Amino acid sequence: MSERLTDPGYRRLSPVDLAAAAAGLALRGATADIVAAVRQFEISTPWSAAPLGRADNFPRAVAARLGQDPKRAILEVTGGQAPQRLVTEAAGEIAAGRADTALIVGAEAISTVAHWARAEGRPDFTEHAGGQIEDRGYGLDGLAPPALAAHGLLDPPGQYALFEHARRARLGLSHGDYRAAMGALFAPFTRVAAGHPHAAAPTIRTAEELITETPSNRMVADPYPRYLVSRDKVNQGAAVLLASVETARRLRVPPDRWVYLHGHADLRERDVLDRPDLSAYPAAVAAVRHALDLAGLDLGDLATIDLYSCFPIAVFAVCDGLGLPVTDPRGLTVTGGLPFFGGPGNDYALHAIVETVRRARRAPGTFGLVGANGGFLSKYSVGVYSTVPAPWRANGSATIQAGLDAVPAGPRPGPPGVETYTRKPGQDAVVVARGPDGRRFVTSTPEEGDLLMARFRDLPRPPAA
């Protein structure tokens, strides 16, 4: 479900409206034992605000619209991994016989809220549903490093920009060549978005257009102009219904609509400043590998792939680790990705799952993979979907996580110098550097990008702390 401000018949739908509309289509009269919801951005941090008001119990508010009173209502922690994590958890609950059906829902109306926040005659989205809720909290532990906070760099564009320049340094690319690579990665995404009925920005753009600064493609955080950044001004909702085979049969869901979860994994990366390599995402790579192993597949067996794409590095880092060419002819998105389809808060991957399921139904017997990223390349959840029947198999994420956590924290040993940096317009650059003692530190400098670049190549000493 989606609506744009410019749509004829625009209705100012709230997140509950959007989620309920999507959930109604998924349920088609079925009853959900569990309703598990993805958290809206407006309740994702202690400092978030909901200027139009909000539901006090989002999953139950959605259920109530559909005349349902589920046994369990869940509100998941913050993060873009949430949709896939919830699908995997719910599938396990059903396999264990603790539920017959589970509905996963999510929606954002960030565009509508931003538009009406200070306008006359604004709608009131306050809603009292009450009742039981398993609110899992923000789940933000480790996501706000004080050293970055001290330099005002807690926002996603700023932190992802650091990862991007770290990758540029690793590859030894000039600013221009790296920008060109980001444009080349995302230009095909714009073509997919242009063909998706729910895309927020369905405009085909060339690589050159994506990276050329213009008034509408203004610099957000070097190296990102706006077109390379997740687009949060969207109104989008999605829902996924899970059921056991017996229940699907009882509900008379036609068997050609049954799609099974073949592989899955949920892994977590170290806190940002403890990572050996700021350009890499080993937890995501391990999650994709493990989900494929569980499904008994190789990358080459997949018909569709959707890698979370809030910023280019989220795709690059997974492709780098897997050895998957970014030019893979299957494409790396089924929706158009977060800057073009839209980045509805924590909810994007639910849309990717819906589209993957649709494509699996259209091509029975094929397999599709969804990779869902949360935080600052912090949490990755993967699902592999197909119409081919598969038994439930628990994953081995805990064992793999222990292996990832055993890698020593902190930067790889190396000479002192700049590891990465970013700069927001009109501000000093924020620099992450390795000191003479091998420790990582964060500092700010008014120096220009070219001078910082020189530090990548010739690193006489770190900038003054």
Ligand SMILES: CC(=O)SCCNC(=O)CCNC(=O)[C@H](O)C(C)(C)COP(=O)(O)OP(=O)(O)OC[C@H]1O[C@@H](n2cnc3c(N)ncnc32)[C@H](O)[C@@H]1OP(=O)(O)O
């Ligand atoms: C794990 C993760 O997912 S991390 C990612 C988390 N997500 C984020 O951090 C979101 C990052 N993105 C953003 O913060 C914002 O998109 C920004 C800052 C990059 C740009 O936002 P803005 O400054 O509002 O951009 P701008 O005003 O240019 O508007 C962008 C587009 O939205 C439209 N728009 C702006 N305001 C509104 C509004 N209230 N309602 C509807 N559309 C709007 C504009 O018309 C423009 O559309 P166009 O592309 O067709 O020209």
